[in-house]
Amino acid sequence: MTWLLLILVITLLGIIVETFARGVLLRWLPIGVTVVNIPLFIVQLVTGELQTTSVFSLTLLSAFLASITLFIGCTASIYSLGYVQSHLQEVEGSGSRQARSYYVLFMAFYFSLLVATLLNNILLTWGAIELTALSSVLLVDWNHTRLTHEASWKYIVIMETAGLLALFGLLLLLASTGTPVAAATWTNLAQAADSLTPEVQRIAFVFVLVGFGSKAGLVPFNFWLPDAHSQAPSPISAMLSAIKLNTAMYGIVQMQKVILAGGQGRFADHTLLTVGFVTVAVSTLMTVYQRDFKRLFAYSSSENLGLVAIGFSLGPIGMLGAYLQMANHSLIKSMLFYHTGELHRIWGSNDMRGLSGIAQILPRTGRSLVLGMLAIAGAPPFGLFLGEFFIVFDLLKHSSTWLAVLLLLLLAILFANFLRYALSLGYGETSSRLLRHGVPIEPATVLLPTAGHLLASLALGLILPVIVVGLHLTGIS
């Protein structure tokens, strides 16, 4: 775990240095740290096996989520470079102080997202998931407007409420184990789970699901999500949507493993399936009439996490679908939020009404936006299509045909919505307001990360079927 520790130490040192940094160092240090962390993590994966110690837990799921965090954290830091600079050009006055607060909180947020999925201690994992919310509250309120105050107040109150409910569920389990748990780790709790009564397990799971489910944006606890996502700066919206929701889902999945070990797996699966379905249904319907493109993408995040919840409630194929859904949603949603930052700069608001013909003024941005919106709606050959395919397939195999048909219907509604929005935004009649500051430029800090994300999702969609078919042909299940 040496390399893992090094990554965390470098990030912590980065936060400290960033607090006192100025000028170029202030702007470039987050990029340096997030770029360096990627090869270090690869070295950790190559040289050390997936293993669990009393402090760290590097399982397949945590390594997978940490990889997403490292990649999105890196592209978000690159995108932030141009975003913060252009934002502070618009806001006169306390520019450097605001830039410092942004970058320091950005690094703290990145650290909390990274560490949340790598810890084995239950209370430390809970604390890290809490820190993901606390470190991002002032980022949501970074623009200091009445609307950002409203969003950030709602955000912190709901996050704290959710955190306390989840913690009660965890404490109930710890207090009820018949044999004393040597240390409050996920591993020890799973081993002691068979000494828990079914009632304790069920009540604890419901509390954890409500708590972490609120943080993951699952309906009916997701009312903070569109507000926080729409008011935060675009790189932060990207990280909230692409990583933070995953870390909360990680908490639910860890709890699900404990309940499974305690013999209450079916209860957990059914509850998760129900909540997942309700989330997909409500979020899909909420995307029908949206005026704000960031709120539209926020509801889509909720819908995707609902699909992930459904996937984790099914068998191995559904779980593979959930993994794919998480990875591809993170890749595509973050690039869409990067584009919203550019659109806001050029268009002057997040209101989609009257906004159309982007591809004619900004050809690369417009095309990328349209492709991203189709990809997030599940269009082939992007990876999200594959994730949804696996989930529906396993739903047919292990659950009910009617549920699978209903899910397909909801996904069709969502696809139709996004197709309508994408065509209108990208290829409708060009809005003259897009040219209010002259012909806008398309900065590399936007084009590079967004193209990278799109290509990565495309690769996941194209290469994975080949691997799966290859494994099938060689007889490996």
Add this chain to the structure above:
Amino acid sequence: MEFSQWLYILVLLLAIWNGIARELRNGLSGYLLQTAFIAILYGVAATRYQDVGMWTAFAGLVVLRGIVIPAILTKGLPHGIIHDRLGGFLLTPTYLILVYLFVASVSFGLVSTTNSPWAIPLGAGLATLLVGLLSVALSHDAGKQVLGLMTADNGIDLCVVTILPRITALGDYVMFLDITLTVFLLVILMLRLRNEQSLSIKDYHQLRG
């Protein structure tokens, strides 16, 4: 009933007191009394187990929960917010008490189904937690919402007392620091809301749909 079990019930009653307190100052007094009772429970456990880690947790509780959090509130917020009469309750105090008592009964009933040997501590903990969260939901005032979250956190601490021998002091400090940082951030946001001329959350409802 053991002496310590009376302390659990007292913490719950103080949560109800906090939930109907009309001034932040009164609620803060209730919060401090709750923290003092929980500190006694920590102290009793630390003495019984002769454990340095538990005494470290006790010190953290007293310093962070008993001193730092009240200081953040009283030093960070203007005098008026602490002493003025609060409005924005959705129910009258009588109905509030009835709702809180109902929630407390449900909490004890729920925990009793688990046949846990810790039925009273966990029941009181859950009841305190839910009363705190309900007082957040049933008031529009930002100050009352902060107080509700602090009360709810005391409910969690009641549950922690039951597992003190099973967790490290680090685990305790994670929880103490979480609420301390939360209160700190809430105070910052309250000051920003105050600059917008209102601390009533009812006045902030533009983000919808």
